[in-house]
Amino acid sequence: MNQPKVVVTRRIPLQAMELIRPHATIFLWDKEEEPIPQNVLLQEARDAVAIYTNVADKIDREIIEAAPQLKVVSTMAVGYDNIDIAAATARGIAVGHTPGVLTETTADLTFALLMATARRVAEGHDFVKAGKWASWAPMLLTGQDIYGATIGIIGLGRIGEAVARRAAGFGMNILYYNRNPRPEVEAELGARYVELEALLRQSDYVVLLAPGGGGTYRLMGAREFGLMKPNAIFINTSRGTNVDETALYDALKNGSIWAAGLDVFDVEPVPLHHPLLSLPNVTVLPHIGSASIATRTRMAVMAAQNLVAGLMDEVLPHVVNPQVYEK
Template identity: 55%
Template sequence: KYVRSGQWQVAWHPSMMLGYDIYGTTIGIIGAGRIGQAVARRARGFAMKVLYYSSSPKPEFEKELGARRVELDSLFRESDFVSLHVPLNAGTRGLINADKLALMKKTAFLINNSRGPVVDEKALYDALKSGKIAGAALDVFASEPTPADNPLLTLENVVVAPHVSSASHATRARMAVMAAENLVAYFAGRQPANLVNPDTFKK
């Protein structure tokens, strides 16, 4: 956008196109299941410190990455990036509200790749619009497809995607192979590897 709009033609100045480093910063993972832990491993590649909030401790995760389990409020206060990886249920709906956003640093970013209703969108809009937090990256919304007049879409400090952030040729191929392997396992009387509710499986 900057180049296409012709703004590159202006003289350089010290504050031009300034962004935020991630190297050596702190990421807060909310929901330390397989996805949350995978994100944390990638973050460690940038020497990021890893905090996490989870209903249960993850000792192997802590040992592998030096991750530290903290209370939710502490995670919001200490993190430079807050990344959401929780399922949507009665306990997580509206979890990220005005009170939690108010705890974040003004230089912090919220990333939501979980489910839209986990975040109070009105509270998020207010926090972003007023500069209480630096920005947000959203792959999910409270209502999908989100309406074109969603106020969040008017903000320059929000990056959005239509719930397809996992989309790549390699990912789609792996999804197809995984589905086929699960079917083969099921019809062979074995438990599929990716059951969400393995307690329901009967041979």
């Protein structure tokens, strides 16, 4: 009997592939640094029963409607705004994701990016490697203090809470803005809920950790950056779409804010000619928030477990749209 076809859109850890292999014939896009072209994904999805995807792939209505046999879409990510959930649900297609597993790893990266931006680590690295270090100088590459400063966290979900825990270890004053207050976090860490405008005005570090989607699209724009302190630092490890990048560039260029650390961009990979890349006070990373070996491997295995459950007509362990099981 022919095995069902699974499309795997990127090379993944062997442990995850070995979970899928006994249950399916696998089409693998094996180019490590290149996303699968949308036309290739569309063609391969036509006779697929499952798609193993990631944040770089667009699983839109066209893909879903072109795949009459599709039963499950499993993404190796927590977020799923690249997937048309409504279209999948209407077709009875279960969508799986990988929540929880990357919380601490992403919080580590967020705080590392905050520290690197504040203390100009990337600039210092380039300065030494370019042979510019001639002597010690009193104000050479001076940055901003972290200990005792005020951090404002926009989005106090799991990752936001983990960042707050790290900030508490640095003796920081913790402000947060969230859909709902988190009294348990306030009691544990001394965090204080404030409205967004107050957070922006008072914070030395503004850390954006809100989810992507319509409600947070361009959440940070010209008005918001204009409210921040001139010595404030902006950190984004959430979604690039949450930020008006032109407004951010203007704020950094004209000195409205001091610096920014960015792991995510509106368009990824970020084009080399992007204005933000021209600024010395911007520290950039290639969307590696969860990129530790252990965490990415766990994510890959979780996504494979979701996919195999879907192939076996079982409830996905981590399902985005449980409504599909109500029919």
